[in-house]
Amino acid sequence: MSSRSRARALSARLPFGIGTVVLICCASMLATAGVVLFGGDPRVDDTDYAYGELRDYERQPEPAWTIVGHRDLPDHRDGVPIEVADAAGDKWLISYPSGLGRSFTLIERRNGRILWDTPINAGQGDCAFNAAGQVGCAVELGSPLPDGFYLIDETGTPTRTARYLDTRKVVGLGTNFLRVNKFGHQLSLNTPAGRTIWGRTFAAPVVDLEVAGDIVIVKTADASQYVINPATGDNRLACDQCTIDLYPTGITVEHQQYGEEKVDTHAIVNGRVNPEPVAEAPGLQVESGPSILPVLTASNRIFADGGQYEIRDPARRSAVWRIADRELSKSGVIACGALVNFGLLDGSRTTYALSDGRHIGSGPPPGPTTPTLANPACVGSTGDTMILLNQGQLTALRPDNTVAWEQPMGSGRVDVVDGYLVLGEGDTLSVLRPN
DSSP: OOEEEEOOOOOOOOTTOOSOOOOOOOOEEEEOOOOOOTTTOSOOOOOOOOTTBOSSOSSOOOEEEEEEHHHHSTTOOTTOOOEEEEEETTEEEEEEEETTEEEEEEEETTTOOBOOSSOEEEETOEEEEOTTSOEEEEEBSOSSSOSEEEEEOTTSOEEEEEOOOOOSEEEEETTEEEEEOTTSOEEEEEOTTOOEEEEEEOSSOEEEEEEETTEEEEEETTSEEEEEOTTTOOEEEEEESEEEEEETTEEEEEEOSTTOOEEEEEEEETTEEOSSOSEEEETEEEOOSOBSSOEEEESOOTTOSSEEEEEOOTTSSSOSEEEEETTBOSSOOEEEBTEEEEEBTTSOEEEEETTTOOEEEEEOSSBTTBOOOSSOEEEEEETTEEEEEETTEEEEEOTTSOEEEEEEOTTOEEEEETTEEEEEETTEEEEEOOO
16 A cells, blocks of 8 residues: 555544543554546556545445446346456456356456456356466366366457366466365465466365465464465464454454453564564454554453553554543444544444544434444545445445435445445446546
């Protein structure tokens, strides 16, 4: 993520003026902002949108384009979802169920134009970009391609480079491809030509792979998680009954064994996770949600005297800032992009900037002009506005706890791809145009 850091100190009080708040700011990150419009705008936005930071959606957005499955995608099954499988700049790889598995095709992000004349039916396999922008597809039980690994050129023409089988998932890693076999136990790194660089076997199936540059996080079905060396496949860090989360400057490792709850933080040094922890926070847990910094709170809050939270930078030993107050709710915090939103005991809410603890705004309890937040999930933040998935719809929540805009979702889903909001419902896929 394009960002700068500066050191500063800050002390402040909560706007509701009850109790005590301690805000100690050790560092802050300023995200570089930019604008990209669909339809050939000459301005260039090279910001790396990640960790819950969105493009400009502070006002009601309109669809930029929509793909309709039965109209635009050969052999698409009616009523089944279309998804963005991977992205490389302005080229997006989309997938949809067809045949015995899934088909993939390449689209232009700016206008939704399909770039391949014929989709690649990978069957039970998978496709992904590598860092060189190549599309690699592992085909198993696809049609009409024989089983094997293929490179797909910009016209959609496949070239088989290897015969290996048993591939359930493909993820790009540098100029190569990570491959998980169909039973999930074996992970290997392979060149585009099909040569295996390394392989290893896990006791439990791999359920998720996260790759960011040279950082590879593997999550398995037995609640074990690993940070592995991309060159060898060996562990840089491993834990059981834990959750590893990635942030711009490092990772958090939340250990969840009963009676031994704690959060370790590890810095990213020269693009790699340092296996030695920078800090250890006993008795704390990480609040869920995509965000630029982790928000920690007590793992056992039953006897806590009000809400107590601390915001960490994984690369620093001490907290960036802390907040505690008797009127602060012990639950319901929303860590979201560059913002954090706390609930108060009277039902009102208050928002701060994650990077430095700057107070953004407060709003009244739920009422005619304020929304009821029932288990909201963060989609991301845009400026001073949080985009939440709340009670079956997208809700853009202003700092004053009022609604900027809403978008009904029904049974659909929302994804974020390079800072863009992508909506999928039934057999349609739409991208919302930033403001």
